[in-house]
Amino acid sequence: MSGLATSAAPAGAAAAARSAAPGGDPLRAVDVTKTFGGLVALDHVSIELRPGEVHGLIGPNGSGKTTMLNMLSGYYEPSSGSVTLGAERLEAASVQRRATLGIARTFQKPRLLPTLSVLENAMLGGWVHARAGFLDTALGLPRAGREDAEIRERATELLHGIGLGHAIARRANLLEHAEQRFLEIARGLAMRPRFIMLDEPAGGLSNDEIEHLGDIVRTMRDAGIGVLLVEHHTDFVFRVCDRVTALDVGKTIRHGTPDEVRTDPEVIRVYLGA
Amino acid sequence: MLFVIVSGLATGALFAATALVYNVMFSTSKVLSVTTGHIPMLGGVFGAYAISGLGLPWWLGLFTGVAVGALFGWLTDVVAIRRVLARSDEHLWLLSTLAVATMIQQAVGLWWGTEPRPFPRLIPQDFTAGLADQKFWLPVALAVVMAVGLELFYSRTMYGKLFVAMSEDAFAARARGVSTDRIRVASYVLAGALGGLTGFAAGQLTFAYFALGMTLTLNGFIALAVGGLGSNTGALIGGFALGLLNTFASYFFGGEYQQTIAVGLLMVVLLVRPEGLLGSRNVRPV
Amino acid sequence: MDTKRFAVSVVFAIAALTLPLWAGDQYQLHLATLIAAYWVLIGGLNLVIGYSGQLSIGHVGLLSIGAYAFAILAGKAGVHPALAVAGAGALCGFAGLVLGLPSLRLPGFYFAMATMAVSLIVGEFVLAQGELTGGGIGLAVPGFPAPFDTPAGFYYLVAAAAAVVTWLTWNVARRMQGRGLIAIRDSVVTAQAVGVPVFRAKLVAFLFSGVAAGVGGALFASLQSYITPDTFHFELSMFFFVCIIIGGRGSILGPFIGVVVLTALPELVSPLAKLGNFFYGLLLLLVVLVVPEGIGRLFEVLAERLRPRKLESVPVRPDLPRLARAIREGR
Numbered sequence: 001m002s003g004l005a006t007s008a009a010p011a012g013a014a015a016a017a018r019s020a021a022p023g024g025d026p027l028r029a030v031d032v033t034k035t036f037g038g039l040v041a042l043d044h045v046s047i048e049l050r051p052g053e054v055h056g057l058i059g060p061n062g063s064g065k066t067t068m069l070n071m072l073s074g075y076y077e078p079s080s081g082s083v084t085l086g087a088e089r090l091e092a093a094s095v096q097r098r099a100t101l102g103i104a105r106t107f108q109k110p111r112l113l114p115t116l117s118v119l120e121n122a123m124l125g126g127w128v129h130a131r132a133g134f135l136d137t138a139l140g141l142p143r144a145g146r147e148d149a150e151i152r153e154r155a156t157e158l159l160h161g162i163g164l165g166h167a168i169a170r171r172a173n174l175l176e177h178a179e180q181r182f183l184e185i186a187r188g189l190a191m192r193p194r195f196i197m198l199d200e201p202a203g204g205l206s207n208d209e210i211e212h213l214g215d216i217v218r219t220m221r222d223a224g225i226g227v228l229l230v231e232h233h234t235d236f237v238f239r240v241c242d243r244v245t246a247l248d249v250g251k252t253i254r255h256g257t258p259d260e261v262r263t264d265p266e267v268i269r270v271y272l273g274a
Numbered sequence: 275m276l277f278v279i280v281s282g283l284a285t286g287a288l289f290a291a292t293a294l295v296y297n298v299m300f301s302t303s304k305v306l307s308v309t310t311g312h313i314p315m316l317g318g319v320f321g322a323y324a325i326s327g328l329g330l331p332w333w334l335g336l337f338t339g340v341a342v343g344a345l346f347g348w349l350t351d352v353v354a355i356r357r358v359l360a361r362s363d364e365h366l367w368l369l370s371t372l373a374v375a376t377m378i379q380q381a382v383g384l385w386w387g388t389e390p391r392p393f394p395r396l397i398p399q400d401f402t403a404g405l406a407d408q409k410f411w412l413p414v415a416l417a418v419v420m421a422v423g424l425e426l427f428y429s430r431t432m433y434g435k436l437f438v439a440m441s442e443d444a445f446a447a448r449a450r451g452v453s454t455d456r457i458r459v460a461s462y463v464l465a466g467a468l469g470g471l472t473g474f475a476a477g478q479l480t481f482a483y484f485a486l487g488m489t490l491t492l493n494g495f496i497a498l499a500v501g502g503l504g505s506n507t508g509a510l511i512g513g514f515a516l517g518l519l520n521t522f523a524s525y526f527f528g529g530e531y532q533q534t535i536a537v538g539l540l541m542v543v544l545l546v547r548p549e550g551l552l553g554s555r556n557v558r559p560v
Numbered sequence: 561m562d563t564k565r566f567a568v569s570v571v572f573a574i575a576a577l578t579l580p581l582w583a584g585d586q587y588q589l590h591l592a593t594l595i596a597a598y599w600v601l602i603g604g605l606n607l608v609i610g611y612s613g614q615l616s617i618g619h620v621g622l623l624s625i626g627a628y629a630f631a632i633l634a635g636k637a638g639v640h641p642a643l644a645v646a647g648a649g650a651l652c653g654f655a656g657l658v659l660g661l662p663s664l665r666l667p668g669f670y671f672a673m674a675t676m677a678v679s680l681i682v683g684e685f686v687l688a689q690g691e692l693t694g695g696g697i698g699l700a701v702p703g704f705p706a707p708f709d710t711p712a713g714f715y716y717l718v719a720a721a722a723a724v725v726t727w728l729t730w731n732v733a734r735r736m737q738g739r740g741l742i743a744i745r746d747s748v749v750t751a752q753a754v755g756v757p758v759f760r761a762k763l764v765a766f767l768f769s770g771v772a773a774g775v776g777g778a779l780f781a782s783l784q785s786y787i788t789p790d791t792f793h794f795e796l797s798m799f800f801f802v803c804i805i806i807g808g809r810g811s812i813l814g815p816f817i818g819v820v821v822l823t824a825l826p827e828l829v830s831p832l833a834k835l836g837n838f839f840y841g842l843l844l845l846l847v848v849l850v851v852p853e854g855i856g857r858l859f860e861v862l863a864e865r866l867r868p869r870k871l872e873s874v875p876v877r878p879d880l881p882r883l884a885r886a887i888r889e890g891r
Contacts, residue, residue: 024656072754099755111750113742115810115853120739128755132735134764138728147734154890165874167566182876191754192890212878219880223887306669331638343589355851365745368615369805370848376841488794492680493674515630528851530688540677541662544670 024088027072027103027195027226030154032081034067034250041067043250049195051228054217056155056237056258057143058230060271061246065230068247069197072228074098081191087270095216099128103196106201110180114173118183119152121172122159125190151190157187162216178209183218197228202236214240234271238262246271277406278525279518284410284463284479286426286442287417288314288516290393291472292494293501293509294420298465299347301441302458303359308371313466317343317473318393319386322482325394332396336474343470344463351462355454374546375487383484393477409478416475417513420468421506437461441504466546497539502553513549515539565813572816576719580712583846587755589711590783596718597824602773602800603725605814609801610809611738613745617667618675620797621682622770624778627726628686631699634782641704641782649774650842655762656770664762679797683697686789698788702783709842718779725772730812741765742810743802802840806847808854818855 027049034042042064049055049072057065070076074095083090085101093101104125112121130151132144159168162182167175175183181201188196198217202210210233213236217240220227231237237244238258245255246267255262260266296310303486323337324330329339354370397408427434440447440457448454474482480486497516501508516536543550576596578816585706601623609615626648663674674708686693693699703709706719707757732738743751744758751758801823807818826833851858 019844024657096755097750099753105753107749111747111753113746113750115746116739116742122753123736124739124743124750125738127740132736134732134737134768137735138732138768140727140731146736146739151736154886157886157889161879161886162879165879166874167598168687172814176873176878187754189887189890209876212876215880216878216883219878219884220887223884225887308672353845353849361852365613365615366848366852368672370845372617372672372798373841373845373848377845380836380838380841384835392725486864488676491675492677494670496677499670531684533677533684537674537681538679540674544666545662 022196024194028084029072029097030082032078035069035078035079040250045252047245049226049228051194052221052224054221054227054229054241056229056241056244058234058244063247064250065247066271068231073103075199099191103198104188104193105187106184106199108199111186112172112180112183117173118164118172119155119168120172121183122155122186123151124188125187128191141209156191157188162186163212177204193225195226199230201234204233207250210236279404280410280519282518282521283514284413285520286514287413289497289516290510290513291417291420292490293423293498294500294506294514295469295508296494296498297464297504297506298461301437302461303355303368307350308375308491311458312375312487312491313346313469314344314473315487316346317470318477318480319382319482320478321474322393324390339474340467340470343465347462347466351459357438379487386484389483390483392482393482404530413476414478416472417510421510424506427432471541494538496536499540499550500543502550503551507552508552571812580715586711590713591827593715593718593783595778595819597783598720599722599816599819600725600776600779601773601817602803604730605800606768606804606815607729607732608769609804610763610815611741611745612765616671616675617672617797617801618679619773619800620792621679622652622655622773624682624776624792625655626774628693630778631701631787632692634702635699645775645778648778649771652774653767653771656767660763660766664759664766683789696789700786703782721775721779724731726812731851733812763859798837798840802844806843806855808856811856814854814856
């Protein structure tokens with residue numbers, strides 16, 4: 001089933017306002033196949049991530065959803081098919097190149113710098129747009145200091161906004177699990193991304209924290225960011241996403257609105273029980 | 275000319291054996307220990323001490339060399355590896371093994387002296403034996419026997435198969451109930467014993483010299499990297515290639531640029547085939 | 561920078577500025593100058609080892625290149641010492657580039673061995689090219705013209721170079737460049753994800769450390785006034801390395817205190833001098849096992865043990881309007 005099939009038109013004024021907002025090009029994987037030796041992880045899968053939209057990617061273990069995320073973010077090259085952002089072909093683009101194009105991600109196991117503070121970890125996201133190089137910085141030229149202050153201020157605001165204001169000066173290795181996850185999102189947002197891809201962000205979170213995560217995802221979407229949500233927690237996915245793609249053993253089994261996917265018999269059979 | 279080949283094979287055998295020791299330790303811990311070259315050094319020094327210093331018969335000297343090597347292997351694990359592997363910082367084992375290597379080298383230097391001291395004759399033989407001198411063929415024989423022995427160990431014995439299982443997937447091995455900690459310690463003791471034996475066999479070639487450790491750590495590593503991390507056949511090839519290259523270069527160009535040539539070989543191989551001649555692509559030492 | 565570190569730095573700065581006045585004798589002044597010369601190299605090396613996490617154990621080779629370059633340029637070729645220092649720095653920077661290009665792509669152990677091998681190669685080269693370098697006999701090294709031709713004058717020159725290196729590296733350390741290097745050290749995946757060009761960043765840091773080693777080597781050589789291949793033994797590489805690790809990675813002040821203490825200690829406690837490298841190895845091992853982040857953290861770790869501060873668990877509570885505003889402001 002082609003992932004690019006027209007989805008059901010989003011209903012409601014809010015949705016209409018969103019689709020009218022200046023979005024920019026979508027991030028697309030078109031007919032992508034990825035094999036590892038003899039194993040076919042992805043089999044002709046297409047997915048489209050639009051700015052200002054939350055796209056959920058679900059599937060059982062081994063369905064290829066993590067492979068897809070890793071491929072979109074630049075850690076794998078597809079064996080066939082293409083990855084595009086507007087006119088640009090991304091299959092061979094490095095992780096760093098994708099970062100400059102505004103593609104951010106979080107990791108299944110949070111990756112933070114343990115010896116630095118929460119604020120400094122969040123500030124890392126500002127790297128991609130900083131212009132001051134090694135020499136500028138070493139010589140103490142004003143640009144380096146100015147950029148640093150701007151990044152610091154923005155990261156502070158993001159951290160307060162995401163709910164980590166109480167921990168800004170704390171060393172990152174002293175954070176609790178949920179705090180680590182939110183810090184990774186703040187760092188991603190510091191990159192001023194067009195797209196942010198969350199790798200099982202609800203893992204290990206309490207119900208309250210998942211609520212907050214949902215609010216944050218919606219806030220990101222309303223601000224025009226395209227969010228890819230790879231998740232096991234299907235209730236959460238259906239609550240928060242505008243569109244959902246369900247994978248099984250590397251193939252797309254259903255793509256559409258949360259309601260469509262949730263009630264699809266194949267999805268129910270493979271994934272939701274029974 | 276034949277002399278060049280024979281002496282090249284002999285020093286090459288020493289490098290190859292050191293590379294084999296690296297492999298044994300790496301297989302279970304995924305660590306390349308800086309102390310690897312110091313084990314043969316200890317085998318040679320303590321072997322010489324036992325025979326020349328204490329007047330013990332050659333087989334007790336051999337036992338001493340092997341025992342000290344095994345002890346040092348065990349010590350490396352206890353002090354430098356065990357606590358460090360538990361932490362997530364990947365660089366730490368490099369620092370800890372470097373620290374232990376430095377300490378053992380200095381300690382031996384302070385006790386044994388900094389001059390290379392002669393290693394006793396093991397088998398009664400004239401010093402005019404030329405090419406047939408045991409200082410050449412003892413290391414070569416040992417390297418080959420070691421490589422064959424290890425292959426048999428890995429394929430025929432229970433313990434050996436556990437080593438292999440652990441090196442391929444330590445997580446799965448642990449999930450199956452294998453005590454990976456004990457296997458690792460055993461591998462370090464085995465590596466130590468083999469290293470001690472190597473040093474003992476090559477003692478007449480290298481003399482009992484405290485500074486041998488760092489040289490062997492480096493050259494044994496070059497042999498390992500050239501031949502391919504994880505491959506015992508590669509270790510032999512890499513070692514012999516390095517040894518022959520050294521002696522041939524000395525013969526033709528003088529002995530001044532030995533290290534340069536060795537590193538040159540390493541760099542060329544790594545640039546063309548980063549995993550070494552016989553290495554597998556997914557064996558990545560961190 | 562927190563007040564504690566600021567205070568300590570100010571104390572050091574004042575002590576350094578006034579040192580010739582209160583130093584006991586010529587020998588202590590010489591020692592201080594030596595520390596400053598070491599720091600020129602170690603300050604640069606700190607970015608490589610302490611920040612980007614590349615464990616180079618062969619920097620004595622670069623020190624040697626800088627020293628011999630200076631001795632040859634200023635001595636044999638009669639170039640003005642100031643130009644000779646610049647030449648030594650440039651040559652060493654180039655050497656750093658040549659060494660770094662193939663080896664910085666290698667995994668940690670390979671890289672360490674490559675740097676050690678290169679330091680041995682430099683040693684071989686120095687011995688072999690006797691015509692140029694004086695071979696085993698060594699070279700006399702000229703001093704600097706007035707006002708740097710007195711011990712106090714030369715001390716101020718080297719101290720000034722040390723101050724410059726400190727300032728340059730401190731700038732890098734506290735800005736985004738420094739954070740990028742730390743990311744390379746602690747989580748390469750994170751560094752890539754935020755756009756850090758990992759290889760290029762490592763190479764730039766390594767090149768900088770090369771230039772610093774060249775300048776440090778030149779000043780070191782001039783201080784020693786005579787250099788031989790034996791001056792540049794492998795133990796010196798260990799010493800540089802250990803100063804940084806013990807002082808603490810990710811810090812400028814830590815390794816500086818490390819150099820001061822580790823240079824002065826064998827002088828003050830003579831049994832330690834005899835132990836030499838054994839002592840450095842032991843210190844390194846203790847630090848790695850007990851306080852891997854360096855002695856600087858030792859005090860904090862102890863303080864935590866004695867006075868455990870229970871961190872109250874504060875629930876994460878987003879401020880959505882603030883978040884929305886922050887996101888929009890960045891677009």
